Amino acid sequence: MIRFECNEKPVDASAFPAHTTLLEWLRLTGQVGTKEGCAEGDCGACTVLLTEAGGRTRAVNSCLVLLPQIHGRAVVTVEGLAEGTTLHPAQEAMVACLGSQCGYCTPGFVCAIAEACHRTDLDADWKLEDQIAGNLCRCTGYRPIRDALVRVAGTAPDDAVGRASRAAPPTEAPVVHQEFSAPLTLPEAWEAVEAGARVVAGSTDVGLEVTQRHRRFARVLDVGRIEALQGIVAIPGGWSLGAAVPLSDVEAWSEREVPVLHRMLRYFGARQIKHRATLGGNLCTASPIGDLAPVLLALDAVLVVAGRAGERRVPVSAWFTAYRQTAMADGELLVRAEIPDPGAARLGAYKVSRRRELDISAVSAAFRLVEDRGVVVLARLAFGGVAATPIRLPAVEDQLVGSPWTEDAAEQAATAVGGLLRPLDDHRASAAYRTLVAANLVRGFYRETADLAFRPLPPRHSGTVIP
Numbered sequence: 205m206i207r208f209e210c211n212e213k214p215v216d217a218s219a220f221p222a223h224t225t226l227l228e229w230l231r232l233t234g235q236v237g238t239k240e241g242c243a244e245g246d247c248g249a250c251t252v253l254l255t256e257a258g259g260r261t262r263a264v265n266s267c268l269v270l271l272p273q274i275h276g277r278a279v280v281t282v283e284g285l286a287e288g289t290t291l292h293p294a295q296e297a298m299v300a301c302l303g304s305q306c307g308y309c310t311p312g313f314v315c316a317i318a319e320a321c322h323r324t325d326l327d328a329d330w331k332l333e334d335q336i337a338g339n340l341c342r343c344t345g346y347r348p349i350r351d352a353l354v355r356v357a358g359t360a361p362d363d364a365v366g367r368a369s370r371a372a373p374p375t376e377a378p379v380v381h382q383e384f385s386a387p388l389t390l391p392e393a394w395e396a397v398e399a400g401a402r403v404v405a406g407s408t409d410v411g412l413e414v415t416q417r418h419r420r421f422a423r424v425l426d427v428g429r430i431e432a433l434q435g436i437v438a439i440p441g442g443w444s445l446g447a448a449v450p451l452s453d454v455e456a457w458s459e460r461e462v463p464v465l466h467r468m469l470r471y472f473g474a475r476q477i478k479h480r481a482t483l484g485g486n487l488c489t490a491s492p493i494g495d496l497a498p499v500l501l502a503l504d505a506v507l508v509v510a511g512r513a514g515e516r517r518v519p520v521s522a523w524f525t526a527y528r529q530t531a532m533a534d535g536e537l538l539v540r541a542e543i544p545d546p547g548a549a550r551l552g553a554y555k556v557s558r559r560r561e562l563d564i565s566a567v568s569a570a571f572r573l574v575e576d577r578g579v580v581v582l583a584r585l586a587f588g589g590v591a592a593t594p595i596r597l598p599a600v601e602d603q604l605v606g607s608p609w610t611e612d613a614a615e616q617a618a619t620a621v622g623g624l625l626r627p628l629d630d631h632r633a634s635a636a637y638r639t640l641v642a643a644n645l646v647r648g649f650y651r652e653t654a655d656l657a658f659r660p661l662p663p664r665h666s667g668t669v670i671p
């Protein structure tokens with residue numbers, strides 16, 4: 205069964221196949237204000253507003269959302285924003301700022317801006333840019349669209365989004381629809397996991413298999429509603445992050461608590477992607493260019509997997525076993541990641557891609573140095589995009605231990621990194637370029653951290669919980 209609200213009207217979409225995307229459903233049912241550009245999360249033309257149980261509304265790419273994933277939730281599309289003949293403030297602002305020419309991108313921008321109307325945390329330029337970085341416009345140019353965004357961000361109008369948020373049920377409902385199921389607890393998941401169901405969380409990777417490769421899975425298990433995979437909580441010595449927490453929540457939380465993780469997330473996908481993508485999905489898809497792996501490797505995170513027999517802890521350094529393979533066994537799910545508080549350390553995270561926003565890394569890296577009385581006692585150098593899996597370089601880490609963090613030490617480490625790596629040539633970057641960039645990131649890390657005052661960070665275990 206698939207029931208939800210669309211533009212404040214109840215809908216029963218149970219007649220549609222489980223692999224239908226929300227965008228396909230909208231357009232098949234005549235709601236063609238929402239556009240299809242790429243069908244792979246890159247253009248934002250399909251952006252709609254999705255309100256979850258609990259009332260949180262997110263701008264998402266409807267091309268990547270499977271229809272059963274919105275059971276019990278509320279969708280507002282561009283058709284639902286105006287009140288009769290009165291335009292929504294986001295639409296009015298686009299008109300006033302001359303933000304639309306051919307108009308193909310406009311519904312997506314309007315929905316992204318409508319989300320911004322309800323945000324209270326748009327307190328920096330980069331956050332404004334990030335709000336619309338997932339939307340492409342081929343003809344107007346971004347200045348007028350950004351002006352429209354600035355005009356209405358944070359104004360909290362009384363609109364369909366606010367009403368959907370207030371009317372949202374407090375808790376999620378389970379979903380069973382044809383070959384698709386989304387249980388609320390782990391015990392209810394094991395039968396599908398053991399039967400080899402295709403696991404899906406945010407569907408930003410799996411969704412591409414459906415829309416681009418036209419794959420249809422015999423069974424699909426959505427882990428996005430399982431209670432044990434939710435929330436960010438303080439634990440002794442660090443934090444536990446649920447595998448199904450959307451990355452936009454991890455980003456907001458980490459800005460204060462783990463800035464090095466926040467720095468990587470700033471350049472991860474775009475807001476619509478981060479609203480759906482999860483930490484678990486990023487680690488389980490095990491891409492050699494997955495951006496979170498280097499940060500978690502540098503922080504010595506521990507991943508907790510579970511199966512019917514119970515939980516097992518895997519250091520992230522043992523997680524990636526071969527190209528796109530992990531230490532997770534058949535019948536297991538990733539439940540959470542435990543991240544130790546890095547405390548007083550020199551930290552850096554870097555993503556090198558052809559453009560800054562919404563691009564895939566050629567090389568990524570994260571570094572951590574812990575010192576005692578001016579001498580490095582622990583070093584972590586982690587890279588993505590330079591091998592079949594995300595990697596650390598223990599030989600270079602050992603070389604750094606026992607010496608002060610000086611320009612000479614950094615130069616020797618950079619030379620060693622360049623000598624050790626044998627990356628692949630591909631359409632994104634040549635092996636020579638990747639090797640040089642990886643070595644230069646170590647040099648850049650030195651420049652960034654050389655003069656860093658070595659201050660212990662204040663305790664931060666304040667019991668932060670994102671429900």
Ligand SMILES: Cc1cc2nc3c(=O)[nH]c(=O)nc-3n(C[C@H](O)[C@H](O)[C@H](O)COP(=O)(O)OP(=O)(O)OC[C@H]3O[C@@H](n4cnc5c(N)ncnc54)[C@H](O)[C@@H]3O)c2cc1C
Pocket residue numbers: 244245246402403404405406407408409410411412427433447448471472473474477480481482483484485486487488489493494495496536537538539562563564565
């Ligand atoms: C436009 C676009 C931009 C992107 N930008 C970036 C980027 O900048 N950096 C980057 O690293 N990635 C990027 N990605 C890739 C993707 O968004 C991430 O890998 C994301 O974290 C995947 O999370 P998800 O929840 O959507 O995964 P899903 O697509 O739901 O699942 C991915 C894989 O993980 C498995 N899985 C998911 N959760 C679990 C679990 N709890 N236990 C066991 N298996 C599980 C699934 O079976 C599947 O194999 C981008 C993707 C798109 C479409």
Ligand code: FES
Pocket residue numbers: 239240241242243244245246247248249250251265266267268
């Ligand atoms: S159609 Fe391009 S992001 Fe969905």
Ligand code: FES
Pocket residue numbers: 303304305306307308309310340341342343344
């Ligand atoms: S107005 Fe034409 S693509 Fe943006």
